[in-house]
Amino acid sequence: MSLFPKQIKLSESKDRLFISWNDNTNQVITLLKLRKLCPCATCLAEKENQSPTYIPLYSENQIKISSINQVGSYAITIVWQDGHNTGIYEFPYLRMIADKME
Numbered sequence: 001m002s003l004f005p006k007q008i009k010l011s012e013s014k015d016r017l018f019i020s021w022n023d024n025t026n027q028v029i030t031l032l033k034l035r036k037l038c039p040c041a042t043c044l045a046e047k048e049n050q051s052p053t054y055i056p057l058y059s060e061n062q063i064k065i066s067s068i069n070q071v072g073s074y075a076i077t078i079v080w081q082d083g084h085n086t087g088i089y090e091f092p093y094l095r096m097i098a099d100k101m102e
């Protein structure tokens with residue numbers, strides 16, 4: 001059975017996503033973490049150039065979501081309010097970075 005989210009919901013506080021998977025696992029991930037772990041080439045290159053002690057600062061519109069779009073049956077892309085939209089979050093990756101909900 002391939003893994004896919006049955007539902008992805010933005011929290012009322014709009015700072016985290018709730019993900020319900022088709023195997024009935026529920027997860028939660030903060031938008032800050034989601035943005036930090038953006039898998040696009042630009043963000044990965046940026047991370048490589050940073051020193052290990054660098055603490056990234058995000059502005060409000062970098063950690064707020066405009067929209068979430070599904071890509072085929074394997075991933076979602078997120079359009080952030082600062083316009084950044086090149087990260088493709090494949091489902092197994094999303095599953096790995098999200099936290100288990102108690």
Ligand SMILES: [Zn+2]
Pocket residue numbers: 038039040041042043044084086087
């Ligand atoms: Zn990115």
